[in-house]
Amino acid sequence: MSRAATLFIFACMTIVAISCGLVMMVQFQRPFGEAASVALALMCTMMVIHLVMTRTQEKSEFSESVERLEDRLSEIDDDVVNLEGRMSGMETNLPQRTRQEIDPVFAEVEVIGSLVKQMAEAMADMETRLDDQSAKTIALTHSVNAQQALPSSQGQIPASNQAAVGYTPDHNPSDAMGTMRHPHASHNVTSPEPEVTTQPQAAPRRPDPRMPRPDAALAAEISAALDAGRVDLYLQPIVTLPQRRVRYYEALSRLRRLDGETLEPVEFIAEAERTGQMPAIDNLLLFRSLQILKRLSSRNREAGLFCNLSPSTLVDEDFFPGFLEFVRANETYADLLIFEFTQAHVAAMGLLEHESLAALADLGFRFSVDQITDLRMDFRGLADKGFRFAKLNAARLLQQDETLAHGNIHPADFGSLLQRYGIELISDHVEAETQVTELLDLDIRCAQGYLFSPPRPVRADILQGAPNPRPIKRAQAG
Known part of the structure; x- marks a missing residue:
């Protein structure tokens, strides 16, 4: 569009210059050479004026564009400065705030962890004791059942078995008399001899494999x-x-x-x-x-x-x-x-x-x-x-x-x-x-x-003056 307008203006300038030359030749009876010179000078003048006006307009438009761009850049700079301020504030405050919020949680988790560890150790110790106690109870139960299964004709439990099971019989005089009246009652009855049980002992604890063996x-x-x-x-x-x-x-x-x-x-x-x-x-x-x-x-x-x-x-x-x-x-x-x-x-x-x-x-x-x-x-x-x-x-x-x-x-x-x-x-x-x-x-x-x-x-001369660490109190090997 700009190029078409320029061509149109140039054509108009040419027509005006030719018209001016014709007027001088016809109206004023001037020679052709003089009329042509005046027409060419007029055309050059119009072209210079048009060029100056065009440049002035373009310069003003360019200046306005630059001013608008500078305004936009200043706004962007302000936004960047504000963003940097907010980012620096976040970098400064966020770790501190996060630490303030997380530290109590970590402390509580550590306390809970130690309590759980202590509880686990206590439960393991309790399980060991329960296993030992269960073994003792089962042994006592088997021993008592074996003694109760004996026929009444066998008389009293031997003293060794009484001590083993912790059993103390009640001395009944009538039972004693009955035994005396039938001294040979057991001759025709074959009965197994009572088993002699000993006091069960607690199984020794196995050493912790993680602990070193004493040397x-x-x-x-x-x-x-x-x-x-x-x-x-x-x-x-x-x-x-x-x-x-x-x-x-x-x-x-x-x-x-x-x-x-x-x-x-x-x-x-x-x-x-x-x-x-x-x-x-x-x-x-x-x-x-x-x-x-x-x-x-x-x-x-x-x-x-x-x-x-x-x-x-x-x-x-x-x-x-x-x-x-x-x-x-x-x-x-x-x-x-x-x-x-x-x-x-x-x-x-x-x-x-x-x-x-x-x-x-x-x-x-x-x-x-x-x-x-x-x-x-x-x-x-x-x-x-x-x-x-x-x-x-x-x-x-x-x-x-x-x-x-x-x-x-x-x-x-x-x-x-x-x-x-x-x-x-x-x-x-x-x-x-x-x-x-x-x-x-x-x-x-x-x-x-x-x-x-x-x-x-390391060479010995470099380590001269090292203290003897014997003041540290050490536990004796057990």
Whole structure:
């Protein structure tokens, strides 16, 4: 439409210019050349005027469009600012409000869980007692029935049977006389001799398979190693993938016998737990771990350290207050020192253990759970309690080991699930290069295992000045 209007205006300009030239030639008798020049000049003037007017109109329309666009952009900016304010308000208030609403529920659930656990233990004990009592009652009933089934001609129950069943007969003089009048009445009657029963004894309780069998020799060796300071510290690196740069270390304790042979944790931890010697071992491990952290800090190496703790340490009345005071004095290393517990120990923790964990979390310390065998655990609840790391065996993570209970969670998605809760997944027991490739496919960024380095002992000169942990009160092996 605009192009047609332009052509029409140009045609009109041409007609006006030609008409002006004809008027000058006919009316004013001007030569053709002069008339043509005037007509051409008039046409050029009209074209310039039209162009200027067109440009002016287009400029005004463009300015109006720009102004409208600027107004719209300013409105959008205001809306974005309001939306950012509302989002920041939600990010600030929603977690706090959610925590305020959920914390009481968690506290009640923990209390209910402890009560249910106590009730289950009481019911198990009651069932054991009822079984024992039922066995006694059945034995007594069989004994009494056997005695009542004897014919009256047999006379009184033997004294041994009376003592066995707790039966005291009433001495009837007439019965005694009847027996004397018929001294040979039983000669023609063959009757079985009464069975002699003994007092039933309660069946001994079977030992709990989860509790270690007492080993007095091993308990004495552990105590002697602690007294003599024959406790070595080993470090195993945790590296980043794929760079394989050391990011953390795990501190491990080893005990040495008199002959120099090394006791692995799997050999002595159960007995140390049973005899109450784990707080002493944890005390020494904590002190030496802080020595390692201070040495790494002096070399400007920001490497964290995983320190394994026993739940018995958290509830030891003689040890934990001093432990808490010691870590509070070294609170500057809270970001580098991570306390580690096994999944079985975490699942068995009660209110006292959770209170001790809360005290450590308030100081800024973080926790780790390892030896994971069940992916159905409440890892969101662990994240709320300060757990920021989780270790899973590489064979289980890659489904090379079928002992992992995962429910509806696929092991390949476990890392992403933990990441949503703020927990970093570390794959341990990595022993082959093929496992590293598969772990990278699962977006695992930290790994630990003999492929990178076995646990290595720390030089004795670095650990000079470590205290002897004998002040910790330990229960005697029973």
